[in-house]
Amino acid sequence: MLIVKGITKQYAGSVVPAVDHFSFAFPDSGFFFILGKSGSGKTTLLNMLGGLEHTSVGEISFDNYNLSDMSPGELDHYRNLNVGFIFQENNLLPDLTVSQNLAIALALQETGTKLTEMNTRQISDVLRQVDLPGYEDRPIAELSGGEKQRVAIARALIKDPSVIFADEPTGDLDPASGRAVFTLLKALSRSRLVIAVTHDVDAAGTFADGVITLSEGKTVSASAAKGCDRFASYRLSVTTTADSRPAVTEYSEPSGLLEALSELLYSKVSDVTISIQAPVVKTAPPGDPGSAAAISEPASVTQTSGLSAPMKTTRRLSLSDSLFFAGKFAQRRLFHLILTVLLLSLSFLLLTITLFFSAYEEGLVLSAYFNRYRPSVLPPALPVSYENGLMDTVSHDLQSGPVFAAAIDRAAGSEKRIGLKKGVLLTTDPALSGVRFFPDTTVYFLSAENDPPFPLKEGSLPKTDSEICLTDYLAKQLAVSPGDTVLYDRFPMTVAGILATDYLEYSLEDKLQSHSSMYTLYYFSYRYNVAVTTDAFRLRHLAALETLRLPYSNFLLSSYETRYFSSAGTLSFGGLKDPSSVALVAGKLPSGPSEILVSRQFAQQNQIPISEPAFSERSLRYDFLNSHADRYGSCYSDAVDLSAVFPGGIVIAGVYESASTDPDVLISPGSWEVLLRLYGTDHYYDGYAVDCSSLSRYDSFVRSALAQSLQFEEPAARQIASFRLILREVSPVLTVLAVLVSLLAAALLVYYISLSIKKNLRSVGILRALGASSRDVSQIFLCITLLVYALSLLLGLLSAAGFVLFINRLYQSRLTENLYSILPWNHRLFALQLLATLALTILASVIPLRFLSRMSPAEIIRQS
Numbered sequence: 004m005l006i007v008k009g010i011t012k013q014y015a016g017s018v019v020p021a022v023d024h025f026s027f028a029f030p031d032s033g034f035f036f037i038l039g040k041s042g043s044g045k046t047t048l049l050n051m052l053g054g055l056e057h058t059s060v061g062e063i064s065f066d067n068y069n070l071s072d073m074s075p076g077e078l079d080h081y082r083n084l085n086v087g088f089i090f091q092e093n094n095l096l097p098d099l100t101v102s103q104n105l106a107i108a109l110a111l112q113e114t115g116t117k118l119t120e121m122n123t124r125q126i127s128d129v130l131r132q133v134d135l136p137g138y139e140d141r142p143i144a145e146l147s148g149g150e151k152q153r154v155a156i157a158r159a160l161i162k163d164p165s166v167i168f169a170d171e172p173t174g175d176l177d178p179a180s181g182r183a184v185f186t187l188l189k190a191l192s193r194s195r196l197v198i199a200v201t202h203d204v205d206a207a208g209t210f211a212d213g214v215i216t217l218s219e220g221k222t223v224s225a226s227a228a229k230g231c232d233r234f235a236s237y238r239l240s241v242t243t244t245a246d247s248r249p250a251v252t253e254y255s256e257p258s259g260l261l262e263a264l265s266e267l268l269y270s271k272v273s274d275v276t277i278s279i280q281a282p283v284v285k286t287a288p289p290g291d292p293g294s295a296a297a298i299s300e301p302a303s304v305t306q307t308s309g310l311s312a313p314m315k316t317t318r319r320l321s322l323s324d325s326l327f328f329a330g331k332f333a334q335r336r337l338f339h340l341i342l343t344v345l346l347l348s349l350s351f352l353l354l355t356i357t358l359f360f361s362a363y364e365e366g367l368v369l370s371a372y373f374n375r376y377r378p379s380v381l382p383p384a385l386p387v388s389y390e391n392g393l394m395d396t397v398s399h400d401l402q403s404g405p406v407f408a409a410a411i412d413r414a415a416g417s418e419k420r421i422g423l424k425k426g427v428l429l430t431t432d433p434a435l436s437g438v439r440f441f442p443d444t445t446v447y448f449l450s451a452e453n454d455p456p457f458p459l460k461e462g463s464l465p466k467t468d469s470e471i472c473l474t475d476y477l478a479k480q481l482a483v484s485p486g487d488t489v490l491y492d493r494f495p496m497t498v499a500g501i502l503a504t505d506y507l508e509y510s511l512e513d514k515l516q517s518h519s520s521m522y523t524l525y526y527f528s529y530r531y532n533v534a535v536t537t538d539a540f541r542l543r544h545l546a547a548l549e550t551l552r553l554p555y556s557n558f559l560l561s562s563y564e565t566r567y568f569s570s571a572g573t574l575s576f577g578g579l580k581d582p583s584s585v586a587l588v589a590g591k592l593p594s595g596p597s598e599i600l601v602s603r604q605f606a607q608q609n610q611i612p613i614s615e616p617a618f619s620e621r622s623l624r625y626d627f628l629n630s631h632a633d634r635y636g637s638c639y640s641d642a643v644d645l646s647a648v649f650p651g652g653i654v655i656a657g658v659y660e661s662a663s664t665d666p667d668v669l670i671s672p673g674s675w676e677v678l679l680r681l682y683g684t685d686h687y688y689d690g691y692a693v694d695c696s697s698l699s700r701y702d703s704f705v706r707s708a709l710a711q712s713l714q715f716e717e718p719a720a721r722q723i724a725s726f727r728l729i730l731r732e733v734s735p736v737l738t739v740l741a742v743l744v745s746l747l748a749a750a751l752l753v754y755y756i757s758l759s760i761k762k763n764l765r766s767v768g769i770l771r772a773l774g775a776s777s778r779d780v781s782q783i784f785l786c787i788t789l790l791v792y793a794l795s796l797l798l799g800l801l802s803a804a805g806f807v808l809f810i811n812r813l814y815q816s817r818l819t820e821n822l823y824s825i826l827p828w829n830h831r832l833f834a835l836q837l838l839a840t841l842a843l844t845i846l847a848s849v850i851p852l853r854f855l856s857r858m859s860p861a862e863i864i865r866q867s
Contacts, residue, residue, distance in 0.1 A: 004028065004029065004030065004031055004064075004065075004066065005028075005029040005052065005063070005064070005065050005166060005196060006027075006028045006029070006063075006064040006065075007025060007026055007027045007028070007029075007052070007061070007062075007063050007064075008026050008061055008062045008063075008064070009024045009025070009026050009060065009061040009062070010022060010024070010025050010026075010048075010051060010058040010060065010061030010062070010063060010071075011023055011024055011025075011058065011059050011060040011061055012044075012047050012048075012051060012056075012058060012059050012220075013059045013060075019219065019220065020044075020059070020220045021044045021047040021220050022044040022047050022048050022051065022217075022220045023044075023219075023220040023221045024060075024061070024221075025048060025061075025217075025220075025221075025222055026061075026222075027215065027222075027225055029196055029198065029213075030196065031165070031195075031196060032192060032193060032194060032195055032196055033192055033196060033197070033212035033213060034188060034189050034192035034197045034199070034210055034211055034212045034213075035196070035197070035198045035199070035211065035212060035213040035214070035215065036198075036199050036200075036201060036206070036207035036210075036211040036213070036214045036215070037049065037198065037199070037200045037201075037215045037216075037217065038201065038202070038204060038207060038214060038215070038216045038217070039216055039217035039218055039223075040202075040218065042219075043217040043218050043219060043220065044217050044219070044220040045170075045200040045217055046170055046200060047220075047861075048200075048217065049168050049170055049198065049200050050860075050861040051063060051070075052166075052168065052198065053082065053086050053088060053166075053168045053772075054070055054073070054078040054081045054082045054086060055082070055771075055772060055859060055860040055861035055864070056859040056860070056861040056862065057071065057078075057859065058070075058071050065081065065085065065165075065166075066085075066165075068081070075776075075777060075859075076776055076777075079771070079774055079775065079776040079777075080774070082771075082772065082773070082774040082860075083111050083112065083162075083773070083774025083775075084112070084162075084164075084774070085164055085165045085166060086164050086165075086166050086167075086168065086774075087108075087158070087159025087160060087162055087164035087166070087167040087168070088159055088167075088168050088169075088170075088772045088773070089152070089155050089156055089159050089167065089168070089169040089170070089172045089188075090155065090170050090171075090172075090769075090772075090864075091170050091171035091172065091174045091175065092175065093148075093151040093152050093154070093155040094155065094765065094768070094769045094772075094864075095143050095151055095154055095155060095158070095769075096143070096331075096766055096769065097143050097144055098143075098331045098334070099143065099331070100139070100140050100141060100142055100143070101130070101135070101138045101139055101140070101141050101143065101146075101154055102123070102126050102139040102140060104143065104154060104158055105126045105129065105130075105154070105157055105158050105161050106122070106126065107158070107770070107773055108158055108159075108161050108162045108773050108774075109122060109125065109161060109162070110320065110321065110324050111318065111320065111773060111774045111775055111779075112162065112318065112774075123139065125161065126139060126161070127139065129157045129160055129161045130157055132157070132160065133153040133154070133156050133157045133160070133187060134153065134187075135150060135153050135154065135157065138150070138154070147180075148175055148176050148177075148180065149176055149177075149180030149183065149184070152172060152173070152176060152180070152184055153184070153187070155172075156172075156184065156187060156188070156191075158773075160191065164195065165195055165196065166195065166196045166197075166198065167188070167191060167192075167195060167196070167197045167198070168198050168199075169188060169197065169198070169199040169200065169201075170199075170200045171200055171201060171202070172184050172185075172188070172199060172201070173185065173201065173203065173206070174201075174202075181203070181206070182206070185199075185203075185206050185209070185210045186210075188210070189210045192212065213225070213226065214226055319776070319778065319779060319782075320775055320779035320782060320783070322782075322786075325779070325782045325783045325785075325786045326786050328766075328770075328783045328786075329783050329784070329786035329787045329790055330790070332759055332762075332763045332766065332783065332784075332787060333759065333787050333790060333791075335759070335762045335763060336755065336758055336759055336762055339754075339755050339758055339759075340755065340791065342751070342755075343748075343751050343752055343755040343791055343795075344791055344794045344795050344798065345798070346744070346747065346748045346751050347748045347751075347752065347791065347792070347795035347799070347844075348794075348795040348796075348798035348799040348802060349744055349748070349799070349802075350741070350744045350745040350747075350748040350795075350799075351795055351796060351798075351799025351800070351802075351803070351836075351840060352799045352802040352803050352806065353737065353740060353741035353744050353745070354741050354745060354836055354840065355799065355803040355833065355836060356737060356741075356803065356806060357734065357737045357738050357741040358829070358832045358833075358836055359807070359826065359829055359832065360730045360733060360734045360737060361730075361734045361738065362829065362832055363726075363727060363730050363826075365709060365723055365724065365727045366702075366705050366706055366709050367827065368723050368823075368824070368825060368827060369701075369705045369709075369715075369720060369723055370700075370701050370702040370705045370706075371823070371824075371827070372719055372720070372723070372821070372823045373695075373701035373705065374700055374701050374702070375823065376821050377695075377701075378695055378717060379456040379457060379530075379694075379695055379696040380421070380447075380456040380529055380530075380692045380693065380694060380695060380696070381692060381693045381695055381715050381716075381717060381720075382402075382423070382529060382690055382691070382692045382693075382715070382716040382717075383411060383414075383691070383692075383693060383708065383713040383714060383715050383716065384400040384401065384402050384407075384713070384714050384715070384716055385400065385401040385402075385406070385407045385410050385637075385711075385712060385713055385714070386398065386399075386400050386401075386712065386714060387399055387400075387401055387406075387636050387637045387638050388636060388638065389634065389635050389636030389638055391564060391565060391568075392564050392565070393565060397568075397638060398638075399638040399639075400714075401637065401638075401640065401641050402641065402689070402690040402691070402716075403641045403686060403688050403689055403690050403691065404640040404641035404642070404685060404686060405640060405685045406637045406640040406641075407640070407641065407691065408420065408685070408691060410711040410712070410713055411691055411693060411711075411713070413707070413711050414693075414704070414707040414708040414710070414711045414713055415693045415704060415707065415708070418450075418453070419693050419694045419695075420691050420692075420693065420694075421447050421448065421449065421453060421456070421691065421692045421693070421694055422447075422448045422538070422541075422687070422688035422690075422691055423445055423446060423447050423448065423688060423689060423690050423691065423692055424445070424446045424448070424688065424689050425443075425445055425528070425689045425690060426443050426444075426445075426689075427443075427444045427445070427446045427491060427492070427534070428444070428491075428492070429444045429473075429477070429481065429489050429490065429491055429534060430481075430489065430490050431481055431482070431483060431487070431488070431489055431490070432490075433490060433493070443528070443532060444477065444532050444533065444534055445528050445529060445532060445533050445534070446471075446491070446533075446534045446535070446536060447533065447534070447535045447536075447692065448536060448537065448538045448540065448541060448688070449464075449465070449535060449536070449537055449538060450537075450538045451538075453694065454694075454696070455472065455502055455535045456692075456694050456695075456696050457474065457502040457503060457504060457530075457533075457696075458502065458503045459472075459500050459501075459502060459503070460475055460500070460501045460502060460503035461485060461500060461501045462485030462486075462498070462499050462500025462501055463485075463499050463500045464499060464500060464535075465499045465500075465535065465536050465537050466499070466537065467537065467539065468536075468537060468539035468540040468542070468543045469494075469495070469496055469497055469540075469543075470496065470497050470498075470499040470536065470537070471489065471491065471496040471497070471498060471499065471534050471535065471536045472498070472499055472500045472501065472502055472534065472535040472536070473489075473498060473501060473502065473533075473534050473535075474501070474502045474503075474504050474506070474530075474531055474532070474533050474534070475501050475502065475503055475504055475506065476504055476506040476511060476531040476532065477531070477532055477533065477534060478498070478501050483498050484498065484501070485498050485499060485500055485501060486498060491534075491536075491540075492544070494540075494543070494544065494547070496536065502533070502535065504530060504531055506531045509526065509531075511523070511526070511527065511531055515527065520818075520819075520820065521718040521817075521818060522718050522818065522820040522821065525716070525717060525718050529692065529716075541683065541687055542683070544687075545679055545682075545683040545687065548679065549577055549578070550575050550576070550577045550666045551575065551576050551577075551643075551678065551679075551682060552573060552574070552575045552576075553573065553574060553575075553576055553642065553643055553645065553682075554570075554572065554573045554639075554642045555567060555568055555572050555573075555628070555630045555639055555642050555645070556572060556573065556574045556576065556627070556643075556645050556668075557571065557572040557573070557574050558625035558626065558627055558645075558653060559609050559625065560572055561625060561626050561627060561628050564628065567628050568628075568630070568635075568638075568639060574605075574666075574667040574668055575666040575667045575668070576666055576667070576668045576669075576670060576675075576678065577665070577666035577668070577669050577670075577675075578669070578670060578671075578672055578674075578675030578676075579592075579593060579600065579669045579670060579671055579672060579675070580672060580675075585600065585659050585669070586659055586660040587600075587657050587658070587659055587660075588603050588613055588657070588658040588659060588660050589612075589613045589614055589615055589618055589657055589658045590615070590618040590655070590656050590657020590658055591618070591656050591657050592656065592657065593656045593657075593669075593670070593671050594656070595671070596649075596670075596671050596673050596674045597649055597651055597652065597653050597654055597674075598653070598654050598655075598656040598671065599653050599654070599655060599656065599668050599669060599670050599671075600655075600656060600657050600658065600659045600668070600669040601655055601657075601658055601659075601667065601668055601669075602658070602659060602660075602661035602665055602666070602667055602668075603658055603659070603660055603661055604661060604667075605667040605668070606658045611623065611655065611658070613658050618656075618657065622654055623654060623655035624652055624653070624654045624655075625652060625653055625654075625655070626646070626652040626653075627644075627645040627646040627648075627649060627652070627653075628646065629644060629646040629647075630642060630644050630645075630646070631644040631647075641686070642686060643678065643681050643682050643685075643686050644681075645678075647681065648674055648677050648678050648681065649674065693708075718818055718821075719818055719821055719823060722814060722817070722818060722825065723825060726814070726825055726826075745843075749843065749847045752788070752791065752844065752847045752848065753847050753848075753850050753851060755791070756784060756787065756788060756847070756848045756850075756851045756852070757851040759784065759787060760784065760851055760852075760855055764863055764866060764867035765864065765867035767780050767855070767863055767867075768860055768863035768864035768867050769864075770783075771860035771863060772860050772864065777855070777856040780855065780856075781852050781855075781856060784848060784851075784852055784855075785845065785848060785852075787848075788844055788845060788847075788848035789844075789845075791844070792840070792841060792844045796837070796840075804828075807826050807828060810825065810826045811824045811825055811826055
């Protein structure tokens with residue numbers, strides 16, 4: 004029974020209540036009409052009775068439950084199980100078929116099925132009741148107005164509700180169709196309560212069991228039609244032992260009751276209690292709208308039997324149904340969907356690239372490359388830089404010197420460090436008149452602990468300072484075998500053995516003739532055109548040196564820092580071993596360690612006066628800059644610091660007559676010994692290589708090398724280091740761009756969801772009126788959000804994969820011999836991005852959904 008006590012509805016901003024203190028007691032069955040002019044509060048009253056919105060004041064009681072105290076979720080439950088709505092505009096979902104519109108109501112009940120697995124028999128039965136047999140698969144758009152309204156009645160009826168509310172059910176129909184609808188509703192009212200809002204006074208006089216008239220929200224009259232003082236109905240109540248809540252069905256005729264009992268008795272269920280009641284309902288006297296109807300004490304017959312019957316309960320909208328509605332809703336804003344997906348996919352692409360660039364791990368790429376191709380020797384370099392007096396950044400790659408050697412030792416250990424000389428001339432012809440000589444040879448100097456980086460093919464390893472090993476390629480070019488003699492800087496060296504390489508398999512000779520790729524030149528310098536001797540040869544070679552060409556040594560430029568450290572600051576130095584053999588042009592012979600002689604050619608090039616009066620009148624004194632000072636950031640630590648040889652500076656004592664091969668500067672024997680000692684200890688080698696032949700994996704070595712800021716001269720390693728520098732420059736700009744596009748994409752997503760809600764607001768209101776909860780509606784739009792996310796993810800993933808592939812192919816085209824991926828796919832970062840973007844996407848959709856969840860179903864329908 005539906006009992007209303009003094010309910011009032013006052014809308015915000017309105018002075019006059021939409022409904023003002025309405026009271027009435029409705030019986031369990033019958034056809035009641037609510038009449039009144041437009042704006043009198045009829046629809047608002049119907050909405051409150053149907054649980055579409057709350058009352059401001061008063062109580063609505065249904066089967067002893069107070070609707071006014073119910074939460075939104077409890078009202079959803081009430082509408083789902085007990086209420087059927089028939090709207091003036093039928094409010095069918097136009098994109099669905101007749102069956103799908105009816106199946107929605109069943110999909111929200113536990114006894115029903117999923118929308119995609121609809122109960123066709125139940126739908127067919129209810130369509131026959133409304134005289135629409137065979138209409139299951141008909142599109143809504145193909146139906147007439149009367150047919151649509153019948154489908155709306157069928158949708159209300161299929162839930163078997165206790166109350167049917169009809170809001171202007173014939174407002175858009177012709178008189179004949181309208182009368183047919185009222186006839187159908189009258190027939191339904193025999194077993195349930197039907198309350199209709201209408202302007203049709205004639206229909207109320209013909210069909211009504213009771214009439215309520217409203218004006219400006221107030222009750223003008225409430226009366227029962229003739230014969231409405233008694234409503235007899237037989238109630239069949241079935242209660243199982245598993246659930247004490249009864250399932251109640253009413254029958255207006257005894258034959259219907261007997262038929263239901265017969266069906267139960269022959270069923271195979273057990274443990275039920277059956278109660279049959281025949282109540283008599285009395286209405287209030289005519290003209291007394293404020294009183295409530297009284298219900299007589301029912302006469303009951305209770306029988307216990309081994310029967311059971313299903314209980315009718317609600318359930319959440321299934322995921323498959325939510326996805327179904329999401330697909331339908333999304334199609335209504337297809338252009339905005341495509342635009343949102345494209346912008347989100349662009350955001351996804353930029354975020355992926357930004358993360359991959361920002362977190363680029365050079366060590367992992369290098370390790371993977373070295374582990375694959377296993378180089379036996381690796382020549383490293385140490386990038387250093389400083390800011391000079393002109394505020395310019397000076398950069399330099401160290402390849403020799405004590406600072407560089409110490410960095411290698413920390414990374415790989417001193418036993419792995421091999422000194423080398425580049426561009427050495429090896430020949431078998433002392434006069435260099437024949438063809439058997441080969442320039443640009445790289446010579447590795449092995450200590451007693453080192454083994455050669457290449458296997459021995461024949462002969463033995465060098466053991467003395469006059470023995471040398473050649474690679475098989477170099478031995479072929481010089482046409483020598485073990486035991487033959489070659490000249491190294493005019494030093495005779497015995498070929499002790501031949502080292503094995505793969506130069507034939509690599510087709511080195513053909514590649515040198517046809518083209519000189521980066522790999523070919525690198526392998527030529529460090530693998531094939533190579534000789535190996537002992538570190539003892541270094542001492543022998545130093546003892547025979549007569550001239551050293553030293554960078555950063557032009558003392559005339561010491562007052563000009565930038566010129567001093569340029570290529571113009573290189574001079575050749577020699578020791579003054581035999582003063583009597585020197586032909587003085589001007590000045591005198593050196594008499595101390597700080598006095599020097601310069602050649603006539605050097606003096607003429609640099610405007611040094613060549614005359615006795617000039618030397619007697621003034622002292623030509625100069626200082627060397629300390630090239631190893633901290634402020635130079637080790638940039639010049641690969642060269643001898645002449646300020647350490649001449650701490651007090653130098654004085655040009657005289658000028659000597661020189662040949663073209665003579666040094667620019669002659670220094671005293673003591674200073675020459677100091678210079679040779681410094682040069683031989685730290686600066687003899689042109690560079691260093693790391694022996695990697697014993698490494699099983701390169702990961703640890705690469706990490707240690709990069710920790711010391713070492714880079715490798717191998718082509719792919721140089722490419723990786725250069726790529727990392729490019730990423731360092733590009734990443735900040737790309738990060739800003741990715742953030743801006745992501746913010747724009749998030750805003751567009753919020754706009755799209757808001758637009759989608761607005762476009763589907765009527766459909767949302769219909770679902771809510773049928774009993775769908777706000778969580779069900781949120782789940783539908785969350786599915787739309789996830790659909791947008793999935794499409795964006797797929798497109799963004801394909802774009803990101805294509806971009807990574809493009810970058811790798813671009814760099815592989817430059818180094819075609821040893822193919823590798825310079826930009827690997829970072830699965831960990833990609834997974835983190837998936838989670839982060841998914842969370843942000845869901846968060847963006849929550850903003851418009853929060854506003855929707857605060858609206859009552861009636862508000863949603865009004866705003867649609």
